[in-house]
Each structure stands twice: as C-alpha cells, then as structure tokens.
Amino acid sequence: MTDTLAATRSETPLGYFKRTWRQNIIYIGFIVVFLFFALTLHDKGFLTPNNILNIARQTAMIAVMAVAMTLVLSSGEIDLSVGAVAGLASVTTAMAIAWGGVPAGIAAGIMTGVTVGLINGFLSTRLMIPTFLTTLAMMGIAKGTAMWISGTAAIPVLDRTYPAIFGGGNIGPIPTLLLWMLAVGVIGHVVLRRTKFGRQVLAVGGNVVAARYSGINTGRIKLWVIVISAVTAALAGMLYAGRLQTGRFQLGEGDELSVIAAVVLGGTSLFGGKGTVVGSIIGALMIGVINNGLILMGLEYSQQLIARGGIIILAVALSQAGTRTNG
Amino acid sequence: MTDTLAATRSETPLGYFKRTWRQNIIYIGFIVVFLFFALTLHDKGFLTPNNILNIARQTAMIAVMAVAMTLVLSSGEIDLSVGAVAGLASVTTAMAIAWGGVPAGIAAGIMTGVTVGLINGFLSTRLMIPTFLTTLAMMGIAKGTAMWISGTAAIPVLDRTYPAIFGGGNIGPIPTLLLWMLAVGVIGHVVLRRTKFGRQVLAVGGNVVAARYSGINTGRIKLWVIVISAVTAALAGMLYAGRLQTGRFQLGEGDELSVIAAVVLGGTSLFGGKGTVVGSIIGALMIGVINNGLILMGLEYSQQLIARGGIIILAVALSQAGTRTNG
Amino acid sequence: MGGYSVTDKAVKPIAVEMDAISKRFGGVHALREVSLSVRRGEIHALLGENGAGKSTILKILRGVQAPDSGGIVVGGEAFTRLSPQLARQKGIGMIFQEMSLVPTLNVAQNVFLASEPLTPAGLIDDRAMERRSAEIFASMGVTVDPAAIVADLSTGQQQLTEIAKALSQNADVLVLDEPTSALTAGEVDILFDLLRRLKTEGKAIVYVSHRMDEIFRIADHATVLRDGRLIDSRPIGEYTLATLITDIMGKETRDLSEFATDSTAQDEIILKVEHLSSKLRRGGDVSFSLRRGEVLGIAGLLGAGRSRLARMLFGLEPIAHGTITLRGETIAIGSARQATELGLALVPEDRRRQGLVLNHSIQDNIELPILKRLGATPFVDRAKSRATTDELIKRLAIKTSSREAAANSLSGGNQQKIVIGKWLATDPDILIMDEPTAGIDIGSKGEVLRLVRALAAEGKSIIFISSELAELAAVSDRIAVMSDGRLVETIDKTELLTGDASQLRAEQRLQLIVQRGGNND
Amino acid sequence: QTPDEALAALANQTLSTGPGGESPVSASEVSLTEDERAQIQAMGATAAIVMHYGGDDWSQAQINGLETQFEAMGIEVIATTDAGFNSAKQVSDIETIMAQSPDIIVSIPTDPVATASAYRQAAEAGVELVFMDNVPAGFEAGTDYVSVVSADNYGNGVASAHLMAKALNEEGKIGIVYHAADFFVTRQRFDAFKATIEENYPGIEIVAEQGIGGPDFTGDADRAASAMMVANADLDGIWAVWDVPAEGVIAAARANGRDDLVITTIDLGENVAIDMARGGFIKGLGAQRPFDQGVTEALLAGYGLLDKEAPAYVALPALPVEQANLLDAWQEVYSTEAPASVRDSMN
Numbered sequence A, B: 001m002t003d004t005l006a007a008t009r010s011e012t013p014l015g016y017f018k019r020t021w022r023q024n025i026i027y028i029g030f031i032v033v034f035l036f037f038a039l040t041l042h043d044k045g046f047l048t049p050n051n052i053l054n055i056a057r058q059t060a061m062i063a064v065m066a067v068a069m070t071l072v073l074s075s076g077e078i079d080l081s082v083g084a085v086a087g088l089a090s091v092t093t094a095m096a097i098a099w100g101g102v103p104a105g106i107a108a109g110i111m112t113g114v115t116v117g118l119i120n121g122f123l124s125t126r127l128m129i130p131t132f133l134t135t136l137a138m139m140g141i142a143k144g145t146a147m148w149i150s151g152t153a154a155i156p157v158l159d160r161t162y163p164a165i166f167g168g169g170n171i172g173p174i175p176t177l178l179l180w181m182l183a184v185g186v187i188g189h190v191v192l193r194r195t196k197f198g199r200q201v202l203a204v205g206g207n208v209v210a211a212r213y214s215g216i217n218t219g220r221i222k223l224w225v226i227v228i229s230a231v232t233a234a235l236a237g238m239l240y241a242g243r244l245q246t247g248r249f250q251l252g253e254g255d256e257l258s259v260i261a262a263v264v265l266g267g268t269s270l271f272g273g274k275g276t277v278v279g280s281i282i283g284a285l286m287i288g289v290i291n292n293g294l295i296l297m298g299l300e301y302s303q304q305l306i307a308r309g310g311i312i313i314l315a316v317a318l319s320q321a322g323t324r325t326n327g
Numbered sequence C: 001m002g003g004y005s006v007t008d009k010a011v012k013p014i015a016v017e018m019d020a021i022s023k024r025f026g027g028v029h030a031l032r033e034v035s036l037s038v039r040r041g042e043i044h045a046l047l048g049e050n051g052a053g054k055s056t057i058l059k060i061l062r063g064v065q066a067p068d069s070g071g072i073v074v075g076g077e078a079f080t081r082l083s084p085q086l087a088r089q090k091g092i093g094m095i096f097q098e099m100s101l102v103p104t105l106n107v108a109q110n111v112f113l114a115s116e117p118l119t120p121a122g123l124i125d126d127r128a129m130e131r132r133s134a135e136i137f138a139s140m141g142v143t144v145d146p147a148a149i150v151a152d153l154s155t156g157q158q159q160l161t162e163i164a165k166a167l168s169q170n171a172d173v174l175v176l177d178e179p180t181s182a183l184t185a186g187e188v189d190i191l192f193d194l195l196r197r198l199k200t201e202g203k204a205i206v207y208v209s210h211r212m213d214e215i216f217r218i219a220d221h222a223t224v225l226r227d228g229r230l231i232d233s234r235p236i237g238e239y240t241l242a243t244l245i246t247d248i249m250g251k252e253t254r255d256l257s258e259f260a261t262d263s264t265a266q267d268e269i270i271l272k273v274e275h276l277s278s279k280l281r282r283g284g285d286v287s288f289s290l291r292r293g294e295v296l297g298i299a300g301l302l303g304a305g306r307s308r309l310a311r312m313l314f315g316l317e318p319i320a321h322g323t324i325t326l327r328g329e330t331i332a333i334g335s336a337r338q339a340t341e342l343g344l345a346l347v348p349e350d351r352r353r354q355g356l357v358l359n360h361s362i363q364d365n366i367e368l369p370i371l372k373r374l375g376a377t378p379f380v381d382r383a384k385s386r387a388t389t390d391e392l393i394k395r396l397a398i399k400t401s402s403r404e405a406a407a408n409s410l411s412g413g414n415q416q417k418i419v420i421g422k423w424l425a426t427d428p429d430i431l432i433m434d435e436p437t438a439g440i441d442i443g444s445k446g447e448v449l450r451l452v453r454a455l456a457a458e459g460k461s462i463i464f465i466s467s468e469l470a471e472l473a474a475v476s477d478r479i480a481v482m483s484d485g486r487l488v489e490t491i492d493k494t495e496l497l498t499g500d501a502s503q504l505r506a507e508q509r510l511q512l513i514v515q516r517g518g519n520n521d
Numbered sequence D: 001q002t003p004d005e006a007l008a009a010l011a012n013q014t015l016s017t018g019p020g021g022e023s024p025v026s027a028s029e030v031s032l033t034e035d036e037r038a039q040i041q042a043m044g045a046t047a048a049i050v051m052h053y054g055g056d057d058w059s060q061a062q063i064n065g066l067e068t069q070f071e072a073m074g075i076e077v078i079a080t081t082d083a084g085f086n087s088a089k090q091v092s093d094i095e096t097i098m099a100q101s102p103d104i105i106v107s108i109p110t111d112p113v114a115t116a117s118a119y120r121q122a123a124e125a126g127v128e129l130v131f132m133d134n135v136p137a138g139f140e141a142g143t144d145y146v147s148v149v150s151a152d153n154y155g156n157g158v159a160s161a162h163l164m165a166k167a168l169n170e171e172g173k174i175g176i177v178y179h180a181a182d183f184f185v186t187r188q189r190f191d192a193f194k195a196t197i198e199e200n201y202p203g204i205e206i207v208a209e210q211g212i213g214g215p216d217f218t219g220d221a222d223r224a225a226s227a228m229m230v231a232n233a234d235l236d237g238i239w240a241v242w243d244v245p246a247e248g249v250i251a252a253a254r255a256n257g258r259d260d261l262v263i264t265t266i267d268l269g270e271n272v273a274i275d276m277a278r279g280g281f282i283k284g285l286g287a288q289r290p291f292d293q294g295v296t297e298a299l300l301a302g303y304g305l306l307d308k309e310a311p312a313y314v315a316l317p318a319l320p321v322e323q324a325n326l327l328d329a330w331q332e333v334y335s336t337e338a339p340a341s342v343r344d345s346m347n
C-alpha cells in the first residue's frame, strides 16, 4: 500500500528502497535467478523469445490462481481446492462445449467456480468450519466429481475458437495466456490496493476483531474472497482446457501448493493482513523460470527437485541477508 | 489445557461439557462416523477385530507424524516436508540395513531426520525464512535426494528382525504399529501438556512477543519443534520401510496434507497457541475410518473422494451446530 | 548522573543504573543519552508525554530491546545490553504497557509462564499453579479465575493478570509500565498497598502512569523524559503538580479542575434504552436515556458491565431482553456495520485487539470505518483519506514520523489516539467511548475531554465510560453507575457538586457511590 | 485349455494391435547396419526423454535402455523429464525441451488427447518422435512420428490372468486393484485380465474391484486390499495393475495374516521378484521388457534420423514369470543377472 505514496513525502530513493527492501525480496531473487540462467544457459535457448513465452504460458494458470490466492491469504484464509476446481472446471467446460458450443462451455466453467465458491464460502463463514478443512474436503469432492462425470477420461475440445480465446492461441506474437495473466494481474492488483473491498480484505486478515469493530461485515468479505478464488480457479481450468484442448480431472492436480508457494514467495503473509499481487505473479514466474531452466540444464528429474528447493532457499536467503536485525 | 483442572473447581459435569464442547468436536464427529459405518457395514466386516486393527495399522504413520505436527502448528509454524522426509528415511534406512544391518539402518533413519530437521530449523530460525517456504523447498530436496540415491528404485529390506520391530510384526494379537502409535502419542501428549517445553511451545505459538518478553528463547523452541517434526517423520519412514519391507521415495508422498488435516480436524489451530495431541490422533483415526468404510461400501474411487469430503464437512458441521453464537 | 541529593545517596543503595542510553528506530530518536538510576526501597516514577521514550528505556532494562549505545549496571555488573533471560536472572520483572500475555493460555499458565512449578516427576504442576495464582489474586484482593483463558478476559482482568505475573516472579526490580490504565480506583488502591509493602521489603520499583494523582500518592522520586531526552530527575517532594506538568509538557497546561461545567444538553432524547440485558451474561438490566448534546458518563467497578453495554449498543454483543429506541424508533442493532450506519461510533477499550490493525499504517486504520465516505466509486479516494488522516494527526497531536508508519511502531498513548481519531472521522451522532483516555498523557487528555465537550456543544451525544472518576466528574453532564450488569443509579453533575463545588469532593463522593454499588442509603 | 497351455501359446504371439490397428512387428526386426550407425554418429544428434511417471523399475529400465543405446549411437541425451501422470506438466516439459531444439524426442504420452498439440508442435518443428506404448490422438505413423514401441500390455494382462488361474487351480474368489485413471496401458491390462478370467475360468469369481488414484499407489493399494480381505473373508487372490500397487497388496496380506493369498501383477520389479523368489504371495506376473523396449526405441529414432522406413508398430511379447523361470526372466528383461537380493531369496 505504501509504494504509490512514497512520492508524496520527502524521502530519498535510497531511503525508500531501504524501507521497502524487505518487501521486495522476491524481485531481487527473481532477477538473480533469471540472470543466473541467462548466463549459464544462453547457448541452450533459454533467452530465445519462444522460450520466454513458454515460461509465461506454463506459468499463466498458476499466476492467475495466485492472484486470487493473494486475496485469500490476505484475508487470513486459505484455499486448498483451487487445483481440483481447475480440473473440474476443465471437465465441465469441455463437456458443455461438446453439448452446446462455446457459450455453454464458458457458462459451465464459470458456474462451476461460482457453485464451488458459494459452498466453500457458506461452510466457512456460516458454519464456521476453518477454510483449511472446507477447502481440503472440497479438493476431494471436486476431483471426485470430475472423475465421475468424465469417467476419468479426457474430454476433447474439438471447437476451434475456444482454444484460440482461452489459452491456446496467440494475438500477433503474444500468447493469449499471457494476456489473461496480465489482465487478471492488473485487476487483482487494483482491487487489492485501490478499492474499498481490497482495504477490507486486508483489514479482516490483519485483525478480524478490529475489522468487525470498525463496521466491516467480515463474513461477507470472506465469502466474497472465497468465491473469487473459486471462480478464478475455474478460469484457470478453462485456460487449461483451451491450452490442452482437453478437459481432464488431473489438470491442475497439485497446483494448490505451487500457487500458495508463489504467493508466499511473493511476500504475502500466510497469517493475513499483508498481500501483494505483483509479488505473487513474480513468485509464480520465478518458479516457472526455475522449472524451465533446470530442464534445459539437462538435469535428471531427481536433481531438478533438489536444485529447485535449493534455489528457492538460496534466493530468499540471499535477499534476506542483512535484514535479520529486524527479526 | 484445562481439562485436567476441571476437578479442582466446583463445576457440574454438564457445565464442564458445555464449556469444553467445542474443543471436543472431533470426538463427537469420530463417534458419529464410527457408529454410522458400524451400522451400515456390520455385514461387511467393518467391526471385525481384524478390520479395526487394519485401520490402526493404516493410520499409524499419519498418526505418528500428526503428533509432532501438533507441536509444529501449536508453535505457529508448519512443516510441509514430513511426507518426503518419511520417504527419504525409508530409503536411507533400507540402504543402511543392506549395508550394515539393523543398527546401521536405525542410525541412518534417525540421522536423516536430525539432518533434515537441523537444516529446516536453521533456515527458519536463523535466516528467518518462513517455515512454509523452507519446508516446501525441503520437500523437493528430500524427494529428489531419495530418488537420486535409490536410482528411483525400491530398496528391499531383506532382514527379518527389522520389520518385526518397525511396523511389520505383532506382539501377541497387537500390531507393533499400534504400539508405536500409542507410544508416540503418549509421549507427545505429556510433552505438550505437562512439560515446560510443551508450555513454551504453546506460548511461542500463542504470542511470540509475549513469549520472548517472558524470557523464553523463542528461536530455540522453534528449532526444537522443527527438529522433532523431522525426526518423527523419519520414524514414520522407518515404519513404512518395516511395514512394506522396502525403502522407496514414494512412501509417504502426499502425507503432509493428510497429517495436517488430521491435526486441524483434531482441534489444533493453524495459527498457533492451541494444540491437542489426542485430538490429532483421533483426527488421523477418523480419516482412516472414513477411508476404510468407504472402500468397504464398495464405492468407486471417484465416489470415495466425494463421500470423504462430504463426511468430513458433515462431521465437523454437525458437531459445530449450536456453538455458532460465540463466533 | 541524575539529580540525587547527597542525603538520599547515603540511605538507599542503587539497584539499577542505566547510563547514557540511546536508541533509534529508523529516523526516530526514541532515546538520546538518557540515564536513569533506581534505588532499592524506592518507588521511582518515570514520566513524560506520549512518545517521550518511557516504554523504550524500560524495555531496554528488561532486555527485550537492545540499546544503540550506553551501559546498564545491574547488581554491580556492567552490560552493554541485556537479554530477556538475563534480565530475568538479574531480578528484573516488568509489567508491559501492551500486555504481554499469551491469549490462548489460561490465567495461571500465564502467571507462571517460563517459571512453572514442577511435580517431583519433573512435570508441570497445573494444580499448584492454579492454587498459587488464586493465592496471589487473593493477596491482591481481587478475583480473577485462574482457569479462565486470557483471550476471554476483559482488559482490566488482563491487567490484573499481568500484575500477578510480575509479582509471582518476586523480582528485586519491579517495572510497571502503566499498570493502572484499565483499573478502577479500588484496584488501584490495592495495587498501591502492595507496592508500598514491596518497597519496605527493599525492592526497587519503577512506575509509569499518566494519572498525576497516582504519582503524588505513591512515588518517592520522579524522572521526566521529553522527546527522548532526560529533562529532570528529583525527589517527588521537590515537585508541585504545576511544576511537574510543566516539566512533562515543556509548557504550562491547565488541569482538569478548570473544566467548564455548563451543560449543553438539549431537550430531544436521541437514545433511550430500557431494561437491556446481554445474552452472554444474564441478569443485567440497564435503562437510561440520552439527550442530544449530552455527555453521559458511566462509572462502575471492574466487571460491572460497562463495556458489555457499549458492545450491545454497537451491535457486537447479542441482546437477551430490552429495547433500544433511537430517535424515537425502536431498533434492533445486529452488527457494528448497522450501528455505524445508524450514526453510532464506539471507541473500544482494548486498542490493540479491538481498535487497530496493528501492522497497518495510521492512514489505513483511520480510513477503515469511513470507507463509504471516501468517494462514491468502489475505489478509495486516497487523497481525501490522506487529508483526513493528516488533519486528525494534527488535531490529536499524534506523534509519528509519517501517516505511513505502522500503528504498532507508535507509543501506547499515540496508538490510543489513532483509535479515537478513526471514530471521530465518522462524525457520529452518538459517540460511545470506552476508556478513551487510557494511556493518554495529561496534556492530550485535556484535549480529548475538551473535544468531547465541543462535540456535545455541536449537538452530538456522548456515552463516556471511564474508570478514572476525576475525568468522569469533569466531562459528564450526568453519571450513570453500573454494578453487576445493572445500571443502579444516575447522578446529575449539579447534584454531585452541591455544597462546595470542588472537583475533588465530587470525585470522592462518586467513588463512594461506585464502591457501594449504588447510592442505596 | 489349461493355464499352462494358454501361457505357452502366448509366448509366440502378441495380442495388442497398434493405434491404427497395425499388426505388430517384432523388435528383433529393428536394427541398424554398421554403416548406418556411423552415419548417425557423425550427425552429433541430441535426444530428449519425456516420461509420464518415473516412480518404478519399469521407467528406470526404459531410460536405461534408451541411454545405453543412444550412447552407442553417439547421440547425446540433453533432457529427461517426469510428469507425475499430469498432462499439463508433460505439455510444459515438451515445450521447454523444444527450446533446445533436440533432434529426437522419445516419449510416453500421459494422455493421448491433452498432449497432442504439444507433440504436434514438436513434429512440425521437425523433431523425430518415437513413442512408448501409446500415441497422441490424430497422429499418423510415418508422417507425424517414426514409430511406437509397445510392450504387449494386453498380452501381459492375459498372462497374469492365466497365472492367477494356475495358482488357484482355476477356482476361487479374487479381487482386482486397478488404476483409477484413463491411462492407456493400465486400462489395457485391466481389460485383458478381466476378460481372460471371465471367458476362460468359470470357477473363478471376481468379487471385488477397487481403483486407486495415487500418488501413493502402494498405500492406496494396501488400504484397498485390506478392505477386500475384510469384506470377503474367503478371498483367494488379488490382481494388481503393476508392481508398485502389488507391494501394497503384499503388505495388506501380510498384516491380515493371509499367508495363502495369491497375487499376480505386471512388471518384474525387484521387490515383487524377491517375494516370488521367497515363495511368497506373488505367484506369477507378466513381465514387460522395458530395457529392450528402450533400446528398440533408440534404434527407431535412428531410423528417423536416416529417413529409413520404419515399422509403424513394434511390440515386445509378454513374458510370463513364475518362480521357476524367475532368474532367467530377469536376465531377459534387464539384460543383467538378477541381483543378489533376488538370487539369495530363492528357496
């Protein structure tokens, strides 16, 4: 919340940097990691435009979900169902396209998100079941439902326009996935930083009692956040369906962890009250860059896993060095 | 924390129940679920001693890790690496047994836990990297290492005594796994409720500033908790190795979520300061009972997933009904 | 260093000496070469306006913060800094201003945190802990349930727990940073008896309070800080109220006794409450009516139900029975949001838990209840929000480096001012204030009270809950006394002041009524 | 026809047919001349291996075979990936690898539909594609890809059914632990096993079927098998879809004190081999030949580089394994002697 205001006060750029340095860890980490791969892998095509666009494409769904997850964590909640909901939405969308064309597909995908979100939200805000449990349960329910209605099979998307809009195509040289990611990111950033809703989300996550005492309908804010998360997950599922021209229950499987990791890496607190959408997207891109770079390096899968863990720790630790006194 | 003290105050049993009812949700939920299956599945052998012991056996590893995870969450931290560490320990143990027999195996397993725990703990308490990130990174590192040193192959445990002690055998009619679970549970319960260390863990999780102001070395407490979690995860891995007579990197994969779910289901707060080991074990058993019951019902895998989610929500929601006014 | 006279020195040995301590937080100089020496058998008052650096130097003494420079001598040993563990070993105990309790543990567990009694088997002896806590509370003459979870306690009870915790440590040097801000006169008396006893046992006591009467009742010596600098340090006998206030404020200030007493109450009854009782604690019964332009004070002992009443009126606690009539209409208030829309505001008693999002900025905290007014679009009009914030910072003299500073980087009193400010910004018709001046320095307290009267003069109505009877008597038009959830009596200010019109007499009469739980003779 | 006769007949035929219905060509017919080898050597070509899942001996042996043969052909393996059965991850893996423009990709699609566009991209970029087991939807042999090399999964399912019947003397009640996902090869085996039992062995009744989802296939199988044994106290045998789940079934049988339970499965992993050697629960299994499969795939990639005409569909026959032929089978499957752990367990 502070960056846009820096200019209004008399502060040197250096002072500003020092004050906000800790929040900017992820950017430094990202640059370090990127430069590292750019140097070591320049002969392996890492810097080719196509590879860079690949990274964007591969990261888009995680990034899209991470935007909504930023709101969720900022509000002090969590959503473990996003990956499974994406899978379910890919299936419902693909089935609906087969049945009634693209509009039906879009409607089905979005309705999937709304339905799941309302159930998650109702259970969490009315029945007061912790979101960790509701969304964990929903993870199983969504996956099971997706397997069940698809008979565990892949549902092909034969329509040609759908993939062009949702995830498959390009506009000029730019993949539509990148545009989706940017659009969702910008909206998320503005919502969190600039709107009354965003302020309330942060307040609810920062101190729910104080938020309630301030006249905020904390239940409704949480409900909205949960619904937004589910709808965004459904959108990610629709993008998966477009990108792979398939709906399948396994799409998005395990994404919840990558999404939360991206958000936390980006500087959002797991405990609420603090969130940055830009950081989350950079966090997602950083994971994408690491995954891409390690494969290009020719490491074995086991070595990739080790290196990825090591790099994440290193990037955070390096950028954190010297800020420890504040701990 | 209050139950042992009820007797010292003049309170009717009913009053006591009313006051602590909320903390006891899980017991009620467990009984409801158990009775439900007992009634519907009595002809399918649900209540046979063998099936009950099966449930205990299948739940033991989750329950053992859940005990330590109770401490971790109580202290306001999280450990996502437990499943992967269990897998790694199963591999190191199996390899060491092949090389130097049972004592070497036990030593290797425990050393794996200690090493991982110290790394996790060092990164989290010295470099101040959130445990969510350190242990997520460690999850990859441990899995990668296990794949790497085993060449992704299963390492057979040929020794006959090892499985008898660790997870495979029975003592009389009682599976050793059940004894391990009980032993770890009792120790965990006493540590959390009755030792200074346990009290400090709760204090650190409840209000880290207050704990520090009270002269508690909060960093050291967290370090210990993280190490205990890793060592317990390694023990779970050793039990896997005994039960399956194999070390394999996939053993324990995904367990982190089941473990945390068991603990949260049991009534421990994700936000620290509050924890119950008995609840966690019951939480683990409840998940075990549900898994078992649904398979016995003959449901398909997809239906099991849906039903499991539904039952968890139902169990929590039912037991929570009527306590909502306090929200 | 310091201003001790030679005779003093001969009598009492020094327990702690802090020498030329400096401490900065970013650009803020919290302390500049401040020295402090505390003697055994002496109660040493540490005074200064909000943000002067009192809590900071005491936290350094307790080892929870490190000084940038300077030295500390405890028990003859010199240190450049202490750790919490070390300070504790050296016999330094402290009651923190922003209570340092673990909310999820119960009272006894907090009292004995990190010094739990053990059974012969080496396990924690919870029974003994509860027993001994009960004994400590009994010796303090108060009742707090040792088995109650701290999060469920009222602010006053938490403060008592904090005191019990410090006492249980049997410290040689006992530091009390505003221990009475949430206590009523009765508990204060009890605490003072205790402190005097400890003093005769040879303990050294450092005492911080913004209540000047307390200083003159209890302190032997006073040290004054202003803007992080040591201003003066001398025996209390060398001060008068006026000189002390001048030292603290750096200028002369009027005190409460000069307060205008003319009522601004109009005829219109804006709020009428009949037989109100809470669902969470049965047996209450509150009836009163509030006029436009009136200040209704509410007095009572700790736990009398004043805060509950405030919460019920503000839609935060469910109502079992009774009616609320607002502007002639009977209404049901279901949430704080609804209450806000009806023109009510509540300055809650617990600033850290109920009042602030601590790690958000001042501006973010202030704009929270007024989001609706910050522009007609879904977007926050930040320019307007900035202007509002800046105006409140100025109006309430909030001491801060910028409106962007996180609330928890401010001193306790300044945090309290944010809470007042954020509710003033809503421009309510009815302002409920629950212990609004807790932790606020004497200069600002006068400002707040003047503000309350000014609002009343504008036609606003105020319900003013306070444990400090002097300010209640000064600011209110009428004072309601609550006891055990019931409103037992309402006294007109003119009635209190009958006979001789002294503020002090009025306060004493009020205290008698409160202690008795109503004027039932 | 007795099980033994059926098994003997199986040895000489391949039951699976290619994706386009092609009849299989034997792996022994795939080879390169010295000349061709030299030509390939000179190319300095690169290859990538894109796996679906890396968690068992089968995958490892495949990769081994590929790497061994590629090395002999002077082809550098520049990347190996593992999608963990997740098609989206596999698509990303392919895209990433394309940044290095490899000459060859050898891959097993997790999902023929979802991954098709990514493979298509690679094909259009001129990469020589060789598939294991299964090809992406809409792909034409010869134009889009070089060839597909498959184990006879159908045949292995059949073999494991006959082996089950043999161990049960063609009579009893059995359960099935299958892969609860629409994955080509595991589905084929399941279908084959079931069909073979139902058609040939009226005395054997399938009383329970349970799917497992992973990623912990062992644990899932353990729970499923335990429940089957509880619900059907008279259960005589359990079939598991590959060796990793079979290990879970073994653990369950052991825990439930069912020393007489018969288990058959597919894939000759070390653990199941040890159990079989000990005379344990595993009475028989259908082995694939993942090492040879890998070698064949590498050779076919060579065909691609040389534009030599390749058979569209190459299959390796199923290899029924019992205790009696265990050590020889190991040699055949992995091209090395069985490890001491297996040899020492033979009783």
Ligand SMILES: Nc1ncnc2c1ncn2[C@@H]1O[C@H](COP(=O)(O)OP(=O)(O)OP(=O)(O)O)[C@@H](O)[C@H]1O
Residues within 6 Å of the ligand: C025, C026, C028, C029, C030, C048, C049, C050, C051, C052, C053, C054, C055, C056, C057, C097, C399, C400, C408, C409, C410, C411, C412, C413, C414, C439, C441
């Ligand atoms: N953690 C911190 N970060 C930044 N500034 C701080 C911090 N703690 C204190 N300060 C600043 O140091 C100064 C002194 O604060 P301190 O809390 O010591 O005041 P105080 O005398 O105790 O005031 P009060 O009477 O309001 O409690 C204030 O300007 C405050 O804003």
Ligand SMILES: Nc1ncnc2c1ncn2[C@@H]1O[C@H](COP(=O)(O)OP(=O)(O)OP(=O)(O)O)[C@@H](O)[C@H]1O
Residues within 6 Å of the ligand: C151, C152, C153, C154, C155, C156, C280, C300, C301, C302, C303, C304, C305, C306, C307, C308, C309, C311, C316, C317
């Ligand atoms: N909805 C609620 N919001 C806040 N506190 C609550 C609520 N319900 C119950 N409480 C608890 O009720 C107890 C009563 O505290 P409270 O301060 O209201 O007492 P009181 O009787 O009004 O005392 P006082 O007259 O001293 O203000 C406290 O422990 C408080 O935390």
Ligand SMILES: O[C@@H]1[C@@H](O)[C@@H](O)CO[C@H]1O
Residues within 6 Å of the ligand: D053, D056, D058, D059, D133, D185, D242, D243, D266, D267
């Ligand atoms: O054939 C293998 C199986 O044996 C198992 O490894 C799963 O993947 C398949 O491709």
Ligand SMILES: [Mg+2]
Residues within 6 Å of the ligand: C054, C055, C056, C097, C177, C411, C412, C413
């Ligand atoms: Mg202070």
Ligand SMILES: [Mg+2]
Residues within 6 Å of the ligand: C154, C155, C156, C306, C307, C308, C349, C434
């Ligand atoms: Mg109160």
